[in-house]
Amino acid sequence: MKKKVLAMLLGWGLVMTGLAGCGGSGEGSSENSRPESTDSAEKSEESSQSSESGSDNEQADSERPTVSFVFTKGGFEGCPDNDVILQKLEEASDVVLDHIAPPSANYAEQVNVILSGDKSGLPDLVKLNSAMFNDLYDYVDQGALMDMSELVKQCPNILENVPQEALDRCSVDGKLYAIPVFCSPNRYNVVIRQDWLDNLNLETPVTLEDYHEVMRAFTFEDPDGNGQDDTYGMTGLSMETFDFIYGAFGAMAPIPSYNAASTYWYLDNGELKPQVTNPKVKEALETIRSWYEEGLIDPEFVTCTTDDDLNNKAMKNQFGISYHWWTWEPKIEAQLQEVDPNISFRRIAPPVGPDGQSGIRGVGMLNGCVVMLQGAKDPEACMRLLDWMYSEEGMMTTYTGVEGIHWQKNDDGTYVTLPQYEEDAAWIQWYSAFEAEWPLLQVETPLVQSRRDSFNWPTISNDGDGLITEAEVEYGADLQAFAMEYYTNFITGKTSLDEWDKFVEEWNSRGGTRWTEEINAEYKDKRG
CATH class of the missing domain: 3.40.190.10 (Periplasmic binding protein-like II)
Incomplete structure (x- = not known):
């Protein structure tokens, strides 16, 4: 190539x-x-x-x-x-x-x-x-x-x-x-406000339904005790926010995130298919859309694109659940505890979905x-x-x-x-x-337990990792921008999920079909 x-x-x-x-x-x-x-x-x-x-x-x-x-x-x-x-x-x-x-x-x-x-x-x-x-x-x-x-x-x-x-x-x-x-692929953690769980006498969520109930309480039951309606169940960095929800359906977010430069691919009967058009992703979007409509998701997730953005929200006690690179949570927790020593974050397993699946993003x-x-x-x-x-x-x-x-x-x-x-x-x-994995896991630093915990979660990796095609170079950036717009509109309700098939058809016609053909040719060539 x-x-x-x-x-x-x-x-x-x-x-x-x-x-x-x-x-x-x-x-x-x-x-x-x-x-x-x-x-x-x-x-x-x-x-x-x-x-x-x-x-x-x-x-x-x-x-x-x-x-x-x-x-x-x-x-x-x-x-x-x-x-x-x-x-x-x-x-x-x-x-x-x-x-x-x-x-x-x-x-x-x-x-x-x-x-x-x-x-x-x-x-x-x-x-x-x-x-x-x-x-x-x-x-x-x-x-x-x-x-x-x-x-x-x-x-x-x-x-x-x-x-x-x-x-x-x-x-x-x-x-x-x-x-x-x-x-290694394990770099992300789901992070929850443990002090909010304790304040509301809630158990650690396990299933997708458990997560929903905890997020509802974090949004509407004043978890920080300030008497104001100013909290959300979850937020994160743009589309990365929802990785662990896609994972509960055995899929993975198709949009580039903190450490992903291209769309993810999955194997289906020996053929690579794009996660961006995975029917399981549509199921996940239905859940995300429902939670957004309930008001459980920070509506500013789209414009939250940097660590500084996320840190500012954390400093203002605006969310109870997030998901990010393993180095983020220990650092922001230490800063928050300088203001309020009772604040406590905890890394937890991603939710188990309706078919028993679970996972976070596995990086390349x-x-x-x-x-x-x-x-x-x-x-x-x-x-x-x-x-x-x-x-x-x-x-x-x-x-x-x-x-x-x-x-x-x-x-x-x-x-x-x-x-x-x-x-x-x-x-x-x-x-x-x-x-350098070795010192990260051996040395007792303020960050090390977060790194160790990240190895506990199942990952959903990119089955097309390392496969480069002409079509990706030619169409990849435009297709990502196109998908980002559609997914944002699906989640916020500006576009009905009834138009999913229309989205898939247009994604393919914009170069997705050629990309899929070329990456499968690369995949088969690599396998000999």
Whole structure:
């Protein structure tokens, strides 16, 4: 499959403004983040030691190859200069990291700008996020990427920790052109206000009917006790809000959400069919439409599209149930408890539907990839850095910080954070270019239980994951916008569900039929 070439409109000179992230020379010291001593002699000694350490680091840097790497860890921006995590990364991988970090809000646009610049100023490595993965084929077609097939043979951590299927998805004509950002499917949780359940003496909902009754109480029985009619049973981020309701019917939301760039597909008698026209989705929409009509669903769900939007609603006690990426709830709960320590969230199983089915969104195997450009100055150094990032030490460091400063391993084998972890929590994952399951599940951090709980729920995954077609490139965006409009109107009652067949027919005529034909051809070809 050859994707249409992107239009490159801007030059390298426009890129450098605001792109440079923390990083560079690796002169960081843990002294930067520790309380300053009040003893002058002690200060002098520390200053001398720091100066000697800095000289040693400068000498080491002059002997290390520099690797320029474009990637941004969204949500973890703002690390200090010369930090100890960067120092550890550079020492362990024996490189100097030139970290170029475009704003996460328009990352894809900025990367395309960077890659359209002066050839002499191009970086060595670039991360393509999940929404950009298809661009991999463009860059291969243009001859812009390094073939890593032989280089990866010297990377034991990548070969051990990345499934072959994930590597295969980053290969074209048998050649490896990217290192995958591999991740597991379980990333979402259904979240409920436990304090509201307690206030109303309600049990944890299990079935879809239970959820309905709890949502009705959360909407009409003043769960926060403020005497006002200002709460809803549920809200969320746009169409992502309803994932777990689709799951109760054995289907999955067909609209792109927090971590889904394209429509989901399901297998029916060996043939891939789009979830967007799945008859089971229509059944789910009937339930959602009914709940919306009752007033149980926040009517602003359509315009709630960012974490800030959702956080604002949480701060105002506007909803009792939501559903989101696993990192969201622990963070907002901590903020809310600073105002009211009695507020309590809880992660619960998604509802069981009328046929005993249940599930949340299972995300794709790849959350992007890292490519090496043809002009990379030191390919071996680049691969050494990437391999270290996939090592146990690399995963621990880029996700949790430096051993002995941010975390420690106890005699009983457990991993716990140290006080400095909390001090640096806002930026501690700044250098995490890959997903790292192992430290997320091992280390006792404020987020870890949410991550562990997400593995408890059944997932409904995309059976067409990793299959790319010309039709998707040509029609996908328009079809998604078309479906988004129809689904919103179905839910809000502007369009009757009696027009479902009309919607399906038009979706197919707008390119859906060709998309379905091409993805099935890809599927059969992959299966041999």
